[in-house]
Amino acid sequence: MVKEKNPAVILMGKQATDNDNNQTAQMLAAQLDWPQATFASKIEFTDDKANVTRETDTGEEVLAIPLPCVITTDLRLNEPRFIPLPGIIKARSKPLTKLERQTTDQPRVEVLTYTAPATRSAGKKVATVDELIAELKSKGALA
Amino acid sequence: MNLLLIAFDAEDAVTCAAFGQASNHSFDILQLTGSPATHLGAGKVISLDLPSLPPADYFAAALKLIAEPYDRVAAVSSMRGKDALPRLAGLLDWPMISDITEIVDEKTFVRPILAGSILTKVQLNHPKAFLTFRPAGFPAPNLGGESQVESVNPEWIGSSKRLSESLSEGGRPDLATAKVVVSGGRPLKDAETFEKIVGGLADALGGAVGATRAAVDSGIAANELQVGQTGKIVAPDLYIAAGISGSTQHMAGIKDSKIIVAINTDGDAPIFDIADYGLVADLFDALPELTQKLQK
Numbered sequence: 001m002v003k004e005k006n007p008a009v010i011l012m013g014k015q016a017t018d019n020d021n022n023q024t025a026q027m028l029a030a031q032l033d034w035p036q037a038t039f040a041s042k043i044e045f046t047d048d049k050a051n052v053t054r055e056t057d058t059g060e061e062v063l064a065i066p067l068p069c070v071i072t073t074d075l076r077l078n079e080p081r082f083i084p085l086p087g088i089i090k091a092r093s094k095p096l097t098k099l100e101r102q103t104t105d106q107p108r109v110e111v112l113t114y115t116a117p118a119t120r121s122a123g124k125k126v127a128t129v130d131e132l133i134a135e136l137k138s139k140g141a142l143a
Numbered sequence: 144m145n146l147l148l149i150a151f152d153a154e155d156a157v158t159c160a161a162f163g164q165a166s167n168h169s170f171d172i173l174q175l176t177g178s179p180a181t182h183l184g185a186g187k188v189i190s191l192d193l194p195s196l197p198p199a200d201y202f203a204a205a206l207k208l209i210a211e212p213y214d215r216v217a218a219v220s221s222m223r224g225k226d227a228l229p230r231l232a233g234l235l236d237w238p239m240i241s242d243i244t245e246i247v248d249e250k251t252f253v254r255p256i257l258a259g260s261i262l263t264k265v266q267l268n269h270p271k272a273f274l275t276f277r278p279a280g281f282p283a284p285n286l287g288g289e290s291q292v293e294s295v296n297p298e299w300i301g302s303s304k305r306l307s308e309s310l311s312e313g314g315r316p317d318l319a320t321a322k323v324v325v326s327g328g329r330p331l332k333d334a335e336t337f338e339k340i341v342g343g344l345a346d347a348l349g350g351a352v353g354a355t356r357a358a359v360d361s362g363i364a365a366n367e368l369q370v371g372q373t374g375k376i377v378a379p380d381l382y383i384a385a386g387i388s389g390s391t392q393h394m395a396g397i398k399d400s401k402i403i404v405a406i407n408t409d410g411d412a413p414i415f416d417i418a419d420y421g422l423v424a425d426l427f428d429a430l431p432e433l434t435q436k437l438q439k
Contacts, residue, residue: 019256020372021241023229026199030233035200035303038226041366051306057222059309059367063198066302075373076360108238108269117255117262120398123419125410129432132404132422141381141402142348142437 001099002032007068009050014039014072029070037063039074144249146170147213148185149206151196151223156180156188158219158320160284162276165246166215172290173209184287190294195308196223201301203230209295211235213271215249220275220376221319232273239273240265242376244280258372258395278320279378279399316351318368323350324379324400326370329357330386330408330426337363340430341385347437353377355393371396385426389414406430 002010010029015022029036037052041060044051049066055074083091126132136142146168148159156174160183163170172185179190189209197205210216210231218224220242232239245253250267252274318324325348327341337358345352354364356371370377372392382400387393389405389412397403398417405418406429415421422429 015373017257020258021239022225023232023239023241026226026229027233027239029200030203030230031236035198035301036226036230037303038199039222055222055366056308057367059365061308062306064304064306075356076366106268108267109240109272110266110268111263112251112266113264115262115264117259117398120403120417120419122416123403123421125415125421125423127422129422129424129429129436132420133433133436135420136381136402136404139402 002028009045009067010034010070012070012072014074025070025072032068032070034069035065036070036072037065038072040071041074041076043071043077144168144214145212146215146217147210148172149210149216149218149224149228150174150180151176151218151221153177153180154317154320155219155221156183157284158278158281159217160184161278161281162217162246164284165281166249168249171213173206179290179292181290181292182286183284183290185290188290188292190292191297192294197299198301198303198305199227199230200303201299202227203234204300205297206231207234209297210273215272215274217243217274217276219319220277224275228273228275235271237271237273238267238269239275240267241275243274243276255395258392259398260391260395277376277378279376315345316349318351318353318370318375318377321351321377321379323348323381323383324353324370324377324397325350325383325385326353326355326387326397327358327364327385327426328355328387329361329363331358331363334363340426344383344385344430344434344437347434348381348383350379350381351377355387355390384414384418385430387414388412389417 012025037054039055040052042053049064051064053062148163150156150159150172156172169186171187173189175191176193179188218228242254243252253264255262325341325345331337353370354368358364359366359369372395376396378399380401382397383404385406403418404420405414406422406426408425410423
């Protein structure tokens with residue numbers, strides 16, 4: 001699809017809300033041999049490059065990457081604009097192209113089982129800070 | 144099966160060794176920055192001794208040849224691990240398993256999905272794989288004998304350029320591996336109040352500071368402090384949640400903590416349903432009192 005459309009930028013979400021993998025965009029960038037900027041909180045385009053502010057373990061960094069490139073979005077990139085109802089109805093009449101998925105024979109990572117994690121239950125209510133300190137000390141959580 | 148662990152610095156190497164030892168296989172450590180951690184029981188430590196971490200395109204291109212002979216290549220599921228490892232997996236066309244919390248055997252792993260509400264057991268149907276893991280699932284490693292150090296100088300090729308970077312201010316422990324975490328929500332009003340009240344208690348406990356998405360979005364706390372599904376996953380011995388109601392996404396990031404304490408004015412807040420100790424109180428009274436009494 002990338003070869004057909006020849007885009008300058010591929011913008012993707014950072015992780016799917018179901019499998020939480022956080023892999024697809026980085027793998028795509030590698031296979032295209034394009035530079036990447038993941039977890040973007042701000043993007044500025046110039047003629048031939050993008051300056052991307054991205055979230056890191058220690059704060060932020062700004063990467064300048066030449067186009068074409070792959071960028072994934074983080075939470076604070078943008079506030080989606082409000083779309084009035086006529087706009088939503090209008091959007092419905094736009095052409096929608098459906099592509100067939102190319103599947104491989106056997107998945108390279110296969111899910112065997114789904115289980116519910118151990119749940120936590122509500123503990124004890126304490127009335128005062130002193131009582132809290134005493135409880136935490138008795139559990140060895142405070143020196 | 145041979146295993147390579149990619150450590151970004153010496154501190155990371157310790158967390159990596161914990162995963163290596165849990166795998167019950169011998170392992171090598173590839174360390175990118177800092178003096179090589181040779182006391183962790185690794186077969187060898189491959190040291191790159193870089194002044195700083197390169198962007199992902201340089202990283203993947205340079206490390207491809209080093210990673211290729213191994214069967215499993217793993218790193219901590221930090222922002223840098225999540226940025227760089229899938230790119231390396233894409234270059235080598237290996238599958239990848241993210242956010243592992245438990246090793247069943249060399250082909251089978253446990254990982255959470257849907258913000259931690261379901262655990263899946265996944266099986267690898269491929270001889271090679273990249274893995275990222277959450278530090279919380281793997282206890283501190285035993286210290287081993289001296290590992291030999293091998294220095295390598297791979298070729299650095301890429302087109303990204305880092306224009307600026309903020310580094311951690313230091314002083315406080317790393318959020319993802321801290322023994323104590325104190326987190327605050329939006330009721331903390333502004334950055335100064337947040338730092339004084341939440342930071343003050345964290346410092347009294349020698350802990351790290353965390354925040355909710357709401358607090359980060361409203362500019363009260365820095366983005367790297369966000370705890371939750373899309374932020375950092377923490378599992379300290381003690382987690383104190385102040386002024387946090389307890390959204391599903393936030394709780395996904397804290398539920399492996401040993402003891403959770405919730406301090407909130409609203410006694411019906413969902414956070415109390417998972418907290419070991421709940422104190423219905425105004426955090427502006429309770430936190431300074433707690434800080435003061437712990438400093439004694």
